Amino acid sequence: MSLHIDTPLLESRSLSLANGQQIWLKMDALQPCGSFKLRGIGLACEHFARQGKRRFVSSSGGNAGIAVAYAGRCLGLPVTVVVPQTTTERARRLIRQENAEVIVHGKLWQEANELALSLVGADDAFIHPFDDPLLWQGHASLVDEVAKAGVKPDAVVVAVGGGGLLSGVGEGLRRNGWSDVPVFAVETRGAASLAAAMDKGELVSIDCVTSVATSLGAKRVCDEAFRISQQMNVISHVVSDVQALDACERFLSDHRVLVEPACGAALALAYAPSEALRRYRRVLVVVCGGVTASIEQIREWRKTAD
Structure with missing residues (x-):
């Protein structure tokens, strides 16, 4: 399902x-x-969970982060989302509502994405918000x-x-x-x-x-x-x-x-x-x-x- x-x-x-x-x-x-966002992100999260990944890390302006956080909660895996300063307080709250960690970094998504990539460990899966087959x-x-x-x-x-x-x-x-x-x-x-x-x-x-x-x-x-x-x-x-x-x-x-x-x-x-x-x-x-x-x-x- x-x-x-x-x-x-x-x-x-x-x-x-x-x-x-x-x-x-x-x-x-x-x-x-x-x-x-949940269509593709849900598919990616399920894929990486089957591979044995233990945490999802993502960058987002808002909606992708919420989708990753939702998927992580459903799959029982922790999630860290890095968002730029432009991300609304509402979006940050909705990500945290799904039990995910939110890190605010940079003025634009590109800066948030660079930090997110640096956080990815061997047991983590990076979930890109839009650029992934x-x-x-x-x-x-x-x-x-x-x-x-x-x-x-x-x-x-x-x-x-x-x-x-x-x-x-x-x-x-x-x-x-x-x-x-x-x-x-x-x-x-x-x-x-x-x-x-x-x-x-x-x-x-x-x-x-x-x-x-x-x-x-x-x-x-x-x-x-x-x-x-x-x-x-x-x-x-x-x-x-x-x-x-x-x-x-x-x-x-x-x-x-x-x-x-x-x-x-x-x-x-x-x-x-x-x-x-x-x-x-x-x-x-x-x-x-x-x-x-x-x-x-x-x-x-x-x-x-x-």
Whole structure:
């Protein structure tokens, strides 16, 4: 039995009526730890537990750490998560709630990741938040469930941070024979590392992360995500923090589920489709979730967001 659950696939009546399209939602915000991360991270943790590893060490902006902590508790293994200073107090509390140790280090995830790697001993397993084939294999199960439900989308909308979800969706589309389905990869301005790479035609790092969507705060996407952007039909789309935050509030009102701004980025495109997205009738939006921000925090960010 896997640590993640099969999540609902719902047609959004409100979004479908607003856009004149058929909008389907893959509700991974309903995973036990609140985000899609559990699919791949749960698979990786189970893999390393079978190998006899005695502790999980990870770095995270929030949601990956919560997923590792949840998996560790379920498997009876201790967990250490290193988070940057930008990680919200809520996220730190949720990681500790799963009995994991939290270490705060560095201004950005990259600095936290360097410390996490230095802590890994011979009996430990390092669980990367987005750059590991085991993660992509697990995340691909999301597409498997959509295929099992008999709903083939004309296009898929996903949020992109480090690129783990995009890599998993790409693998899922391939293994279900859906490589022809275009993927809209959505980022927030100030965290658009994939858009920068696609614009340059090569992997690049952005100078800094300024978006409130800290879960999208990787300065450089993983190699696999960039490879997919070059080999499959991936359309880059960038939204503002304001659009992402507004989408979070609208989604809460429409569907009674709170997601964080990283997920709000994908939802922002669903609420205001680009001309490119409007060409497709049946659209699947991955509601990747995220539990690191409260509605109060989202509204505070909204007051000062650009």
